Amino acid sequence: MNLAAPSYLLAALAFLVLVVLALWTWRQRPGSLWVAGAALLSVIWALHMALVAREIGEAPVSGGAFEVLRNAGWFAVLFALLARRGASAARPPAPLRTAMIVTAALMFGLFAALALPLPLTYGAWVGTAMLGMAVLGLVLVEQVFRNTPLQRRWEIKFLSLGLGALFAFDLFLFADLVLFGAINSPVWQARGLVNALVVPLIAISLARRPLQAREAPVVSRHLLFHTAALIGAGLYLFAIGAAGYYLRHVGGDLGAFLQAVFLFGAALLLAVIVASGSLRSRLRVFLAKHFFRYSFDYRQEWLRFTGTLSAEDDEIPFRQRAIQAIGELVDSPGGLLWVRDRNGTYAPEGVLNLGDPSYPPEEPDGALVEFVARTGWVIDLNEYRRDPELYQGLQLPEWLAQNTRLWVVVPLLKGERLQGFVVLAQPRAPRKIDWEERDLLKTAGRQLAVYVALVQTDEALLEARQFEAFHRLAAFLVHDLKNVSAQLSLVCSNAERHLSNPDFVRDALNTVGNARDRLERTLAQLRHAQATPDTPSRIIPLDRLLAEVSEASSHRSPLPRLDLREPAAVIGDQDGLKNVLLNLVRNAQEATPDDGSINLNLYTEGGWAIVQIEDTGSGMEPAFLKNRLFKPFQTTKGNAGMGIGLYEARDRILRMGGRITVDSEAGVGTVFTLKLPLQMAPAMAEPS
Structure with missing residues (x-):
């Protein structure tokens, strides 16, 4: 009794059911399209085998080209699974691509060779080709199972078992054919039914795992x-x-x-x-509802959100861009931004496309602020107006509850602290706030809170820098005024005794003139709000400058002695450098007893002019020298000093391109060394 035809008809029916199941679930499991294609080819193969079996009255050995197509379909399923291994790269690995190309070429060659079904008498090469396809199928099944992570093998277990059994049965049949020439036997007639028994295993695996779900086509x-x-x-x-x-x-x-x-x-x-922006918005909402599982392309929305916030646009201030960034997520054309100020109140600091409203600030203990800070909820104002009880009895301010142009309130939470909140205007197209919009707005609100905090920090830092510059200016000016006051006090104290001395009168007038010049420079600094006025640089002969400093300091003891080993000239602010040297000499005189000594030395070394102020005074402790010397408001004079002179001296020397170093020992003395770049002669300055 020949059962080959009914056996293959059952196989065709089983694979047809698998096709229907695979196509039924292709939306949830896009990879099932591969299975549907392979099953459809198996249906065609089984029908062809059934027709041949009925025509010849016995089981056919092969379906010819249909046999190749059927195997090619299942090979494609296995190759698709192999391509998904690892991180599911956009392209399969190079060895896998090579294997796919070689397999495709072999299958094409077999398809061309077996374009027509052969009768019962086969050549050895035909059986060998069928045997080779069975072996290749088993190799692919083994590779799929081996390359699937252990924790995910349960998903493909039944698929691997079913296809492995199918190719193992073919291996047995065609090996028997090649070795012993056995063809007409009940085993060959049972081949169709054996294929039908594999279908439930493949269907179970299809239900467990969406084949190639990661490679599902994505529509932009x-x-x-x-x-x-x-x-x-x-x-x-x-x-x-x-x-x-x-x-x-x-x-x-x-x-x-x-x-x-x-x-x-x-x-x-x-x-x-x-x-029409409204119609475009309605179209986007319609497409999102009917063509996509989620309403948003989160990658695209987040890139746009971050790009809007971080853009450097001088025409649109940051606070307006903040409203625009969060409003674009839900097609809102405008809104208002409330930000926490230093007093703890929440004041409106930004408005976009809502005119110029004058809403009052919100107190930190107000109902609105307390509610959004405690719950972190996104408040749908349309929903609130319909049913206020949904919001736990929240009493919104009248300006917010009654204004129908306003739509939602988005909290800006930085950690657990409410940094502010955004009130968005009604969207261009009517839309309901569901869980997806709420989650997106909450996340965007947290991100926006960080940006707002950073902007506030930058503004506070800028303000602190402005105050720092003002305080620095005031300290320098007070120090200069202190020096001028000391000069005038000295003139006044000696006026009664030396008023009849022409030399004293001449020196007093020079001192008063010098004080007037310094006061003029101080006024200029105040007018331009800078600690050091822009003074044109010029060539400064250091030997002459040191002589002037020595003469100007001769009214106090000990008198500075000059040691000018060789003349030298530098470029810079002559008055500023003179003030630095005067301050250093004055500090040395205050620290040195009358029987001590102060030396002003000048020499050159390489491309540097070296000026040394050396004294035999009290010196400085190592800790003060290391940690406090050039810092502002640090002094060893107690209340008599301000601690600004050395700070200003180092600042001026550095701006002239020089260096200042100090060697000091308590009870021995101090040496200040100024290194300034020499002014080269014109012949040396020209490039060779």
Whole structure:
């Protein structure tokens, strides 16, 4: 009794059911399309085998080209699974690509060689080819199972078992054919039923795991939006063209006139529709609802959100860009931004496309602030107006509850602290706030809170720097005024005793003139709000400058002695450098007893002019020398000093391109060394 034909018919029916199941679930499991294709090829193969078996009255050995197609379908399923291993890269690994190309070439060659089904008498090469396909199938099944992570093998266990059993049965049949020439036996007749028994295993695996779900095709939202818009515009133009054609042929003498007016009006209406932001928004909402599982392309939305916040746009201030960034997520054209100030109140600091409202600040213990800080909820104002009880009895301010232009309140939470909140205007297209919009707005609000905090920190830092510059200016000016006051006090104290001395009068007038000049410079600094006025640089002969400093310091003891080993000149601010040297000499005189000594030394070394102020005074402790010497408001003079002189001295020397170093020992003395770049002669300055 020949059961080959019924056996293959059962196989065809089983694979047809698998095709239906795979296509039924392709939306949830896009990878099932591979299984559907392989099952469909198996249906064709089984039907062909059944027809051949009925025609020849016994079990056929092979379906010829259909045999190759059936195996190729299942090979494609296995290759698709192999391509997903690891991180599911966009392209399969190079060895796998090579194997796929070689297999495709072999299958194509077999397909060409077996274009027609052969009778019962086969050549050895045919059986060998079928045997090779069975071996290749088993190798692929083994590779899929081996390369699947252990924790995910349960998903493909039944698929591997089913396909492995199918190829193992073929291996047994064709090995028997090649080795012993056995063809007509009950085992060959049972081949169709054996294939049918494999189908439930594949169906179970299909239900467990979405094959190649990661490689599911993704439709771009922008592409779908523009495609829908173009299709709509095309249908509109087609309808308009048909209507114009109808008017032209049924309108009689007025046909051409009516057609021209109608076409112009239709084109104008199309331009209005295309320019309508509300209609574009409605189209996006419609497409998101009916074509996508989620309403947002989160990657695209987050890139746009971050790009808007971080853009350097001088025309749109940051606070307006903050409202724009969070409003674009839900198609809101504008809104208001409330930010926590230093007093703890929440004041409106930004507005976009809502005019110039004058809403009052919100207190930290107010109902709105307390509610959003405690719950972190996004408040849907439309929902609140319909049913306030949904918000735990929240009493919103009247300006917020009664203004129907306002839509949602988004809290800006930085950790557990409420940094502020954004009130968005009604969207261009009506939309309901569901869980997805709420989660997106909450996350964007937290991100925006960090940006707002950073901007506030930058503004506070800028303000602190401005105060720092002002305090530094004031300290320098007070120090200069202190020196001027000391000079004038010295003149006044000696005036009664030396008023009749012409030399004293001359020196007093010079001192007063010098004090006037310094006061003029101080006033200039105040007018320009800078600690050091811009003074033109010029060549300074150091030997002459040191002589002037020595003469100006001769009214106090000990008198400074000059040791000018060789003349030298530098470039810089002469008055500023003179003030530095005067301050250093004055400090040395205050620290040195009358029987001590102070030396002003000048020499050159390499490309540097070296100026040393050496004294035999009290010196400085190592800790003060290391940690406090050049810092402002640090002094060893107690209340008599301000601690600004050395700080200013180092600042001036550094701006002249020089260096200042100190060697000091308590009870021995101090040496200040100034290294300034020498002014080269013109011949040396020219490039060779």
